Amino acid sequence: MQRLRTRQLFLALFTAAGGHDLPAQETPLEQGAGKKPPAPATWHESIEPLFQRHCQECHRPGGSAPFALIEHADVEGLAPMIAEVVAQRRMPPWHADRTIGRFANDRSLDAATVATIVAWAKGGAPAGDPQRAPPRRSWPEPWSFAAPPDLVVTTPPQAIPAEGTLLYQYVHVETGLAAPRFVRAAELRSTRPELVHHVLVFLDEPRAGRDAAKPAAESPAATPLPTLARPWRPAFNQLELMQGAKPEEMPRYFERLQAMIRRDLRHGEAGGLNGYFLSGLAGGGAVTFAPDEGKFMPAGARFTFQLHYQPNGTAGESSSTLALWFADGPRARPLDTRAVATVAFAIPPGAANHEVTAECRLPVAASLRSLQPHMHLRGKDFTYIARHPDGREETLLHVPAYDFDWQHEYRLAEPMELAEGTVLRVVAHFDNSAANPANPDPSQTVWFGLQTMEEMLIGYFEVVWKPGE
Ligand code: HEC
Numbered sequence: 001m002q003r004l005r006t007r008q009l010f011l012a013l014f015t016a017a018g019g020h021d022l023p024a025q026e027t028p029l030e031q032g033a034g035k036k037p038p039a040p041a042t043w044h045e046s047i048e049p050l051f052q053r054h055c056q057e058c059h060r061p062g063g064s065a066p067f068a069l070i071e072h073a074d075v076e077g078l079a080p081m082i083a084e085v086v087a088q089r090r091m092p093p094w095h096a097d098r099t100i101g102r103f104a105n106d107r108s109l110d111a112a113t114v115a116t117i118v119a120w121a122k123g124g125a126p127a128g129d130p131q132r133a134p135p136r137r138s139w140p141e142p143w144s145f146a147a148p149p150d151l152v153v154t155t156p157p158q159a160i161p162a163e164g165t166l167l168y169q170y171v172h173v174e175t176g177l178a179a180p181r182f183v184r185a186a187e188l189r190s191t192r193p194e195l196v197h198h199v200l201v202f203l204d205e206p207r208a209g210r211d212a213a214k215p216a217a218e219s220p221a222a223t224p225l226p227t228l229a230r231p232w233r234p235a236f237n238q239l240e241l242m243q244g245a246k247p248e249e250m251p252r253y254f255e256r257l258q259a260m261i262r263r264d265l266r267h268g269e270a271g272g273l274n275g276y277f278l279s280g281l282a283g284g285g286a287v288t289f290a291p292d293e294g295k296f297m298p299a300g301a302r303f304t305f306q307l308h309y310q311p312n313g314t315a316g317e318s319s320s321t322l323a324l325w326f327a328d329g330p331r332a333r334p335l336d337t338r339a340v341a342t343v344a345f346a347i348p349p350g351a352a353n354h355e356v357t358a359e360c361r362l363p364v365a366a367s368l369r370s371l372q373p374h375m376h377l378r379g380k381d382f383t384y385i386a387r388h389p390d391g392r393e394e395t396l397l398h399v400p401a402y403d404f405d406w407q408h409e410y411r412l413a414e415p416m417e418l419a420e421g422t423v424l425r426v427v428a429h430f431d432n433s434a435a436n437p438a439n440p441d442p443s444q445t446v447w448f449g450l451q452t453m454e455e456m457l458i459g460y461f462e463v464v465w466k467p468g469e
Contacts, residue, residue: 040123040126041116041119041120041123041126042120042126042127042128042129043072043075043120043125043126043127043128044072044127044128044129044130044131044132044133044134045128045129045132045133046116046120046128047075047116047117047120048072048133048134049134050113050116050117051069051070051075052134052137054092054107054109054113055069055091055092056068056069056070056137056139057285058092060139062139062141064285069082070136072125072127075125076125076127079120079121079122079124079125080121082117082121082125083117083118083121083122086109086114086117086118086121087114087118089108089109089114092107092108092109093107093403093406093408094106094107094108094408095399095400095401095402095403095406095408096108096397096398096399096408096410097397097398097399097400100395100396100397100398101395101396101397101410101412101413102412102413102414103410103411103412103413104411104412104413105408105409105410105411106413142189143187143286143323144187144285144286145185145187145286145288145325147325149187149323149324149325150181150324150325150326151175151177151181151323151324151326152321152322152323152324153173153175153303153321153322153324154173154319154320154321154322155171155173155305155307155319155320155321156171156319157191157317157318157319158171158307158309158317158318158319159315159316159317160192160195160309160311160315160316160317160318161311161315162311162312162313162314162315163311163313164311165451166308166309166310166311167263167264167450168264168271168306168307168308168450169305169306169307169308169309170267170304170305170306170307171304171305171307172204172302172303172304172305173302173303173304173305174302175297175300175301175302175303176300177297177298177299177300177301178299179299180296180297180298180299181296181297181326181327182293182294182295182296182297182326182327182331182332182334183278183289183294183295183296183297183324183325183326183327184288184289184291184293184294184325184326184327184332185286185287185288185289185324185325186278186286186287186295186322186323186324186325187285187286187287187322187323188201188278188279188280188320188321188322188323189280189320189321189323190280190318190319190320190321191317191318191319191320192316192317192318193318194312195309195310195311195312195316195318196280196307196308196309196310196318196320197308197309197310197452198279198280198306198308198407199279199280199305199306199307199308199320200268200272200276200278200279200280200305200306201276201277201278201279201280201303201304201305201306201322202267202268202269202272202276202277202303202304202305202306203268203277203295203297203301203302203303204268204301204302204303204304230296230298231296231334231336231465232465232467233336233338233465234338234363234364234465236269236270236274236338238265238270240341240342240360241270241273241341241342241343241344242254242342242343242344243342243344243358243359244342244344244345244356244357244358245342245344249344250344253343253344253448256447256448257343257448260449260450264306264450267304267306268304268306269338269339271306271450272306272339272458273339273341273343273458274338274339274341275336275337275338275339275460276337276460277295277303277337278295278322279337279409280320287409289335289369290333291327292327292332292333293332293333293334293335293369293464294326294327294332294333294334294335295334295335295336295337296334297324303322305320305322307320308450310452333367333464334464334465335369335462335463335464336462336463336464336465337370337460337461337462338460338461338462338463339458339459339460339461340358340359340360340424340425340426340458340459340461341358341456341457341458341459342356342357342358342448342457343448344448345447345448345455345457346445346446346447347378347430347432347445347446347447347455348432348445349432349442349443349444349445350432350433350434350442350443351430351431351432351433352431352432352433352435352436353380353429353430353431354429354430354431354432355427355428355429356428356429356430356457357425357426357427357428358425358426358457358459359387359423359424359425359426360423360424361421361422361423361424362418362419362420362421362422362423362424362463363420364420364465364466364467364468364469365417365418365419365420365465365466365467365469366417366418366422366463366464366465366466367415367416367417367418367463367464367466368396368412368415368416368417368418368461368462368463369411369412369415369462369463369464370409370410370411370412370460370461370462371384371396371397371409371410371412371459371460371461371462372407372408372409372410372459372460372461372462373397373399373402373426373428373458373459373460374407374456374457374458374459374460375402375404375428375430375455375456375457375458376404376452376453376454376455376456377404377436377438377439377440377452377453378430378431378432378436378438378439378446378455379402379404379428379430379455380401380402380428380429380430380431380436381398381399381400381401381402381428381429382397382398382399382402382426382427382428382459383395383397383398383399383426383427383428384396384397384398384424384425384426384459384461385424385425385426385427386416386418386422386423386424386425387422387423387425388418388419388422389419389420389421389422396416397410402428404438404452409460409462415464418463420469424459424461426457426459428457430446430455432444432446440452440453441453
């Protein structure tokens with residue numbers, strides 16, 4: 001019954017016209033640009049366009065980087081450092097092994113662009129002729145898209161003390177959405193971002209009574225849309241979080257988890273261990289989906305925000321705002337962000353290369369869209385492998401030097417079709433030795449936990465489920 005309805009929905013989706021593109025978010029970060037001969041490059045003629053394309057997204061006033069790289073005066077004094085970070089590929093930040101997979105949001109520079117920038121910086125970073133400068137690149141405000149959002153929800157301000165380790169806060173926000181919608185693009189911003197460790201947004205499961213409740217006022221432009229059944233998604237088996245534990249170890253893991261289950265894992269998608277609706281993670285920004293795809297919101301949708309703050313010495317207040325852009329049509333392919341995870345591991349003190357793995361079997365065929373590894377400070381490397389039903393193994397993503405400060409979502413350049421029964425496996429290594437400069441304490445046994453000095457192993461993945469195929 002459920003399957004039949006879903007099948008009909010999918011048939012309708014595949015024949016429906018796609019939504020409309022948002023105004024281009026920005027020049028795509030395509031590769032292969034700037035293949036000009038390395039010398040005699042000058043800022044205005046050769047380098048400024050490259051920085052507009054590859055750096056200014058973050059290095060501008062209001063961007064996520066601590067300084068701007070816009071004027072020649074901004075870059076001149078930094079030239080040696082720019083040469084170094086570009087040559088070492090620390091900037092632009094991109095942590096995937098470039099020989100595996102192709103990603104739509106790949107920020108890495110091709111070899112020719114690296115050579116051009118390095119040669120210019122080492123050659124004294126000459127300015128060149130201002131007459132030949134490209135037009136200044138502009139950035140929409142207050143959001144990354146020029147089009148106004150269709151729905152904006154904000155959490156009440158939360159007080160953050162100057163010091164201490166904070167538990168996650170959970171805040172419920174009603175959307176007042178009158179008709180079901182597909183989210184086509186989203187952006188999450190927080191005030192006082194330096195106090196925000198992360199924000200995950202969960203879509204609450206509809207409860208009897210609430211969904212039937214009052215159709216609240218939506219934006220006036222919205223025309224009522226037919227009610228859509230919630231897209232099918234596989235059920236979550238919490239026991240999978242224990243994978244890897246030997247039977248005799250189960251009690252000690254359960255014992256450790258008790259408080260977390262009562263307090264955190266009952267919220268949203270097991271507190272984030274099973275996925276999320278949308279996220280505001282370090283290194284993230286606005287997210288856009290393909291024009292005919294989106295995250296489904298039922299009428300009367302309610303969000304739970306999971307807010308994690310990091311005190312930095314001065315007490316403050318922060319609120320988070322989620323802006324959503326909807327697909328024009330009522331139908332789109334529904335995207336689901338889920339996770340492969342385990343909480344059953346203990347990393348011994350000093351272990352330099354402790355392996356933890358987890359896997360899940362896809363209960364139906366799925367079309368894969370993105371991958372997002374998540375670990376904490378001891379995270380060293382992370383690999384996703386698909387084991388196809390015929391036994392063939394394929395590496396989807398390899399992050400050789402994981403960096404907690406950059407929680408990239410790696411969006412596949414092309415969707416990848418995975419058959420029913422495919423096993424998605426993640427293999428991670430943790431460095432709990434003193435040689436890991438990020439390690440807060442190599443003398444501790446490190447367990448799964450919500451705080452940064454504890455560890456996590458989560459492989460988020462985003463798919464379109466294809467039940468019945
Ligand atoms: C996605 C955002 C982003 C992009 C794109 C980006 N940067 Fe950065 N950059 C940052 C952030 C955040 C920092 C500060 C934190 C850090 O060093 O990781 C930074 C730091 C730097 C630093 C200082 C490094 C240090 O060791 O202190 C330099 C130099 C730099 N960036 C140059 C560049 C150049 C050149 C480009 C383009 C080729 C670029 N960045 C692209 C976000 C970005």
